[in-house]
Amino acid sequence: MGDVIRTTSLLQRFKIEFPTARIFWLTKFKDILPNEIDWPLEYTLENLTWIKSIPFEMGINLDKDPEACALMDQLTINNKFGFGLSGGMPAPLNSLAEHKFLTGISDDLSKKNRKHYLEEIFEICGLEYRGEEYLLPEPCYNKRIEEFVSPRKVVGLNTGCGGRWVTRLWPENYWEELAVRLMDSGYTVLLLGGPEEHEKNCRIAKKTSANYLGVFPILEFLGLIQKCDLVVTAVTMAMHLAIGLKIPLILFNNIFNPNEFHFFTKSTILTPAKQCECYYRPKCIHEKSCMYDLSVDSVFKEIQRLVPV
Numbered sequence: 001m002g003d004v005i006r007t008t009s010l011l012q013r014f015k016i017e018f019p020t021a022r023i024f025w026l027t028k029f030k031d032i033l034p035n036e037i038d039w040p041l042e043y044t045l046e047n048l049t050w051i052k053s054i055p056f057e058m059g060i061n062l063d064k065d066p067e068a069c070a071l072m073d074q075l076t077i078n079n080k081f082g083f084g085l086s087g088g089m090p091a092p093l094n095s096l097a098e099h100k101f102l103t104g105i106s107d108d109l110s111k112k113n114r115k116h117y118l119e120e121i122f123e124i125c126g127l128e129y130r131g132e133e134y135l136l137p138e139p140c141y142n143k144r145i146e147e148f149v150s151p152r153k154v155v156g157l158n159t160g161c162g163g164r165w166v167t168r169l170w171p172e173n174y175w176e177e178l179a180v181r182l183m184d185s186g187y188t189v190l191l192l193g194g195p196e197e198h199e200k201n202c203r204i205a206k207k208t209s210a211n212y213l214g215v216f217p218i219l220e221f222l223g224l225i226q227k228c229d230l231v232v233t234a235v236t237m238a239m240h241l242a243i244g245l246k247i248p249l250i251l252f253n254n255i256f257n258p259n260e261f262h263f264f265t266k267s268t269i270l271t272p273a274k275q276c277e278c279y280y281r282p283k284c285i286h287e288k289s290c291m292y293d294l295s296v297d298s299v300f301k302e303i304q305r306l307v308p309v
Contacts, residue, residue, distance in 0.1 A: 064083050135244075150188040157232050168234040228247055
């Protein structure tokens, strides 16, 4: 879903380059698509059957999963960009996609990369990135979110990192300590997360008295993040939404190339004091993760710098 959000930056250019075009977008995450899409399509058999009968002038696939690449091969498209199949395996469709493909399969090349994600996807489409921002749908607000109002600066703490890349997890007791220090210093703390973080956030809220409103559908979660003056998170859905909303961000990063990230407002990437040895690994190779070396004090001071009370 995060990849869908950051890919929406292409839409702004397409609306300028192709003002009369009808834009189709097939995805498993239709709910996060902005209103600028003419035909937002859920990934269903019915929609797959339909689009195979449509002659397209231009088609873009930025996904290297086999089913997405296979679909690019099967569709009638005059100008194809991104990734398709070669010998049944994902491969770049042309030279424009080679850089992104190679950095995806080689850690050494990935570490040397100096282009952020938006530069890369515009390059894949034969375009130069000119600062285009994300396009988000309208957020939704339920009663609990609407009633959450604070006269103080609200710091959102997104305490998880998803189930795939647990290498990025910050210790739970660090979140607790940070929440207490922030509240003692005059901030309001709002705990953020999805179903995987629910029990953790309940524990932290009970121990610290930080605000936790629960788990919400994606458009309500977007509305919840909009309540924040700053968000602290690892590389997660909350990160993508905060970037799209232009909310100041403190991003924890240990296993990804920091050059990949691009922000639209003042933000900071914080890394552990100890060099991470688990580049792009989903799980840490050590008994104790390097995230223990990212101190609460360093995070607290950066919050004070970005959004002073």
